[in-house]
Amino acid sequence: MAAVSMLLRRAALGGCALLIIAAAVKFGSGMQTSTEVLPPAPPWQGQPAAQPSRPAPGVAVVQNDAPSPVPPAGDDISWLRSRALTLPVQGIGASQLSDTYSQARAAGAPHEAIDIMAARGTPVVAAEDGLVAKLFLSKPGGITLYQFDPSNQYAYYYAHLDRYADGIVEGARLHKGQLIGYVGSTGNASPDAPHLHFAIFRLGPERQWWRGTPLNPYLVWRDPGPDRP
Numbered sequence: 383m384a385a386v387s388m389l390l391r392r393a394a395l396g397g398c399a400l401l402i403i404a405a406a407v408k409f410g411s412g413m414q415t416s417t418e419v420l421p422p423a424p425p426w427q428g429q430p431a432a433q434p435s436r437p438a439p440g441v442a443v444v445q446n447d448a449p450s451p452v453p454p455a456g457d458d459i460s461w462l463r464s465r466a467l468t469l470p471v472q473g474i475g476a477s478q479l480s481d482t483y484s485q486a487r488a489a490g491a492p493h494e495a496i497d498i499m500a501a502r503g504t505p506v507v508a509a510e511d512g513l514v515a516k517l518f519l520s521k522p523g524g525i526t527l528y529q530f531d532p533s534n535q536y537a538y539y540y541a542h543l544d545r546y547a548d549g550i551v552e553g554a555r556l557h558k559g560q561l562i563g564y565v566g567s568t569g570n571a572s573p574d575a576p577h578l579h580f581a582i583f584r585l586g587p588e589r590q591w592w593r594g595t596p597l598n599p600y601l602v603w604r605d606p607g608p609d610r611p
């Protein structure tokens with residue numbers, strides 16, 4: 383009887399300890415959720431919901447097979463300048479760019495891109511070598527293309543396209559200057575002002591085509607100008 387009593391007491395103590403552990407785990411997980419640091423919101427709207435730990439169902443994350451070379455952390459603009467990117471709208475030179483990166487756009491969200499104005503149908507070319515990571519139709523961006531750079535560290539985003547060029551498919555290998563599509567006004571662009579919305583962002587470790595840290599493309603081709611807020 384004493385042994386049973388001892389067992390019961392142990393069980394009670396054990397149960398109590400389990401409750402304490404359960405409470406601690408619950409409290410701990412609650413703390414983790416509240417302090418979890420998520421990457422900044424993507425610089426556009428209407429993308430699939432972000433998946434912090436894995437790609438959304440059905441989303442294939444395309445990557446270069448042998449990414450190289452890998453840029454140093456911390457000085458993205460210098461690295462991108464060293465890559466001598468091609469301006470992605472044919473016939474447009476750096477002197478024609480304006481810095482609209484920090485302008486507010488729909489719902490007060492920062493633009494985090496540049497708009498390169500050009501006539502509808504003007505060829506859009508790949509800024510660098512790399513892979514087509516995603517062809518995506520979005521409400522704000524219209525017909526869009528996401529490209530990964532050869533190091534898998536950066537993504538280039540081309541939006542408001544009128545259409546893609548022939549042969550442009552997800553996973554296609556691009557070379558710098560290759561025709562990828564045509565300037566248009568699909569999505570929320572004004573039909574009277576066709577342009578290429580061009581963004582660059584540094585990818586996170588999971589290389590998700592829809593999210594990253596935005597960088598100002600203007601600074602890749604030009605120094606900060608007086609028109610920059």
Ligand SMILES: [Zn+2]
Pocket residue numbers: 493495496497578579580
């Ligand atoms: Zn834009």
